[in-house]
Amino acid sequence: MKWDTLDEEPCSLSRTVAVVGDRWTLLILRECFLRVRRFEAFQSSLQITRHLLSERLKKLVRFGILRRVPYSEAPKRYEYILTQKGLDLYPIIMAMVHWGDTHMGDERGRPLLHEHKTCGKLFDPVMVCSECGEPLHARQVHVHAGPGRRGADAA
């Protein structure tokens, strides 16, 4: 497999994996959603090596997930802010958090609780069908080839 062209595969999962499919990237994004924005802040909260952090931030900027915004002119300093494309990753992060809550928990209970400001309640994220609103289950979904596909595999 050539990882450098994974984002051009005729499969939306592959394309997403090309961008967020590694450990550090997902942990960096977690920090972004927790309002972390600066190099030193990412580095100290994640204990990632500075080299890799630099690489990953560049990649996220290149893919349009983060914007590198100056917050100081002299000396030039930048912070990293989620774009809309980045904010749209929220369901992925939340789906992962929820699976972890459900299947990887210990006896102490959840590390974090989520409150929906709109309704004021503590909630779980639920994935539903856009058409009928019912919760989705793998075995109730049938997959068809779409226009962006010739041969090969996908999901």
Place this chain on the structure above:
Amino acid sequence: MKWDTLDEEPCSLSRTVAVVGDRWTLLILRECFLRVRRFEAFQSSLQITRHLLSERLKKLVRFGILRRVPYSEAPKRYEYILTQKGLDLYPIIMAMVHWGDTHMGDERGRPLLHEHKTCGKLFDPVMVCSECGEPLHARQVHVHAGPGRRGADAA
């Protein structure tokens, strides 16, 4: 960071990342949801090296995502089947597919279309609040420390 204890961090995202946070694992799971079950089938559809495929399947079995089920006694042969814990990863996969459809598409359209058998329509997955049913957005969610958490970071 010590990847071998990432599944014990007080953060549900980290714990999930410990299990599915690498490229190959996510692609293998895609195949699982497409009903691929056998070693040779994974290997030829993904072009993964046999060594890594073997490693990743072992890991998924160890974490209870897949079950290794004999389908032939002589010679002994096994196939890999999603457990309920594995099936529950579906929202993560679908969230990633949907993000790819939305943000990584080309002019040819989607690689795959999804039909909800329950309602018969082509759909998109939508993540909603379990309490009020409204679609979730990152900035409408407030995070609280839960019981499974002392100091440090999380999501």
Place this chain on the structure above:
DNA sequence: GGCTATAGTTCTAAAATAGAACTGTCAAAC
């Protein structure tokens, strides 16, 4: 001038992955 803060870059060592070849079991074909 010396100290600190911030945001990186550069270097070497260790670990993970790629790629190809090899092993072992059994069924069916010749």
Place this chain on the structure above:
DNA sequence: GTTTGACAGTTCTATTTTAGAACTATAGCC
């Protein structure tokens, strides 16, 4: 009864990635 092929791996070396630590650069403050 020997050969071929399918299947499910394991083993080996070469390349790529990542870890960990040190270094660079700019500027404010004392």
